[in-house]
Each structure stands twice: as C-alpha cells, then as structure tokens.
Amino acid sequence: ELKVEQNPLFLSMQEGKNYTIYCNYSTTSDRLYWYRQDPGKSLESLFVLLSNGAVKQEGRLMASLDTKARLSTLHITAAVHDLSATYFCAGLSGTYKYIFGTGTRLKVLA
Amino acid sequence: EAGVVQSPRYKIIEKKQPVAFWCNPISGHNTLYWYRQNLGQGPELLIRYENEEAVDDSQLPKDRFSAERLKGVDSTLKIQPAELGDSAVYLCASRKGGKNTEAFFGQGTRLTVV
Numbered sequence: 001e002l003k004v005e006q007n008p009l010f011l012s013m014q015e016g017k018n019y020t021i022y023c024n025y026s027t028t029s030d031r032l033y034w035y036r037q038d039p040g041k042s043l044e045s046l047f048v049l050l051s052n053g054a055v056k057q058e059g060r061l062m063a064s065l066d067t068k069a070r071l072s073t074l075h076i077t078a079a080v081h082d083l084s085a086t087y088f089c090a091g092l093s094g095t096y097k098y099i100f101g102t103g104t105r106l107k108v109l110a
Numbered sequence: 111e112a113g114v115v116q117s118p119r120y121k122i123i124e125k126k127q128p129v130a131f132w133c134n135p136i137s138g139h140n141t142l143y144w145y146r147q148n149l150g151q152g153p154e155l156l157i158r159y160e161n162e163e164a165v166d167d168s169q170l171p172k173d174r175f176s177a178e179r180l181k182g183v184d185s186t187l188k189i190q191p192a193e194l195g196d197s198a199v200y201l202c203a204s205r206k207g208g209k210n211t212e213a214f215f216g217q218g219t220r221l222t223v224v
Binding site for chain 1: 141143145150151152153154155158165166201203205209210212213214215216217218220
C-alpha cells in the first residue's frame with residue numbers, strides 16, 4: 001500500500017530564509033497534493049501536482065513532483081511569519097484514498 | 111460556493127456514551143470521505159463513499175463505528191460506545207468525480223472522550 005513520508009517533522013526558520021520540505025512516497029502515485037493546516041483549523045489545499053516534472057508556484061511557495069524518484073518538494077522562499085503552519089503532502093492510492101504524510105510543522109521566527 | 115460543512119465543531123462525552131457527527135459536502139461532489147486525525151499526525155481514512163455506496167470501509171472499526179450517506183449527499187458518522195482512544199479530530203472531505211480533482215476538507219469535529 002502507498003506510504004508517504006515527510007521530512008523534516010519540525011522546522012524552525014528565520015524570516016527571509018529559504019527552505020525545502022521533502023515528501024517521499026513508496027509506490028506509484030502520479031498525483032501528489034500539498035495541504036496547509038493552521039492550528040485548530042481544517043486542511044487547505046495548496047497544490048495539486050498531476051504529472052512528472054510538474055511545478056506550481058503560489059507566492060513564496062513552490063511545489064514540484066518527480067515521479068521517477070517518488071519525491072515531491074515544497075520550497076519556501078524568503079519565509080514570512082504568516083507561513084507558520086503544518087504542511088502535509090498526500091498521495092492518491094489506486095482506490096482514490098488520500099494517504100497523508102505525518103506533516104511538517106513550520107515555525108517562522110521574526 | 112459553500113465549503114464542506116461539519117457539525118458539531120466540538121464534542122466532549124464520557125466514555126461508553128454514543129456520539130454522532132454530521133457532514134454536508136460541497137454540492138455536486140459525489141465522493142465523500144471521513145478521516146480521523148490524531149494529535150500531531152496526518153489524517154487517516156475511515157471510510158469513502160461514492161454517492162451513497164461505501165466503497166472503502168476497510169479501516170473503519172466496525173464494532174463501534176458506523177456511517178451512512180443517505181441519498182448520496184449528507185453523511186453521518188457514529189461511534190457507540192466511545193472509548194478514550196477515540197479522542198481525535200474527525201474530518202469530512204468531498205471531491206468531485208474525475209481523476210484529477212482534489213478533495214476539500216471541512217472544519218472538523220474535535221471529539222474529547224473523558
């Protein structure tokens with residue numbers, strides 16, 4: 001069954017710095033999703049990556065997908081405090097089940 | 111367009127009591143999911159519906175959990191009797207048909223069993 005792993009689990013970074021969150025998955029999943037979750041809130045869809053080589057950008061966040069390496073990355077550019085949240089990646093199994101990673105808790109320090 | 115609506119937002123019950131959660135998906139979304147999210151972890155699927163049919167309930171603890179989606183729209187998830195380990199956030203999500211669509215999540219119900 002599809003397994004999804006993220007790292008790091010926790011990330012504390014200074015404002016203005018860049019960093020990357022990694023998402024590895026175990027079997028074929030040609031779609032990969034990134035969600036954001038603020039404390040006590042639900043999951044907000046950030047990116048849907050549908051094919052190998054897909055790259056999507058929104059503001060300071062950029063996501064990419066490499067299906068051959070079974071790897072997706074979420075890159076943060078010049079972090080700001082508002083980006084503090086937990087970020088989840090999720091793959092889609094053959095039975096249309098979303099399999100989530102454990103999440104990366106990001107804290108951006110002023 | 112309204113998102114996925116869940117109620118209640120919070121529920122505190124004593125162990126061995128029953129509890130029910132309600133979900134109204136986005137209009138026109140055929141697929142409905144119930145996920146459970148434990149503290150500090152990612153959501154885990156409990157059950158998936160396609161219209162009114164439960165097509166994946168392999169991870170639903172059927173001895174105490176039940177779900178229904180009458181008429182293929184709203185859904186209810188029930189726990190009876192609740193145990194301490196059931197304390198979690200229960201998330202409902204819906205998705206339109208088609209391979210490349212994404213799931214949208216509701217605000218969740220935070221259950222505390224004491």
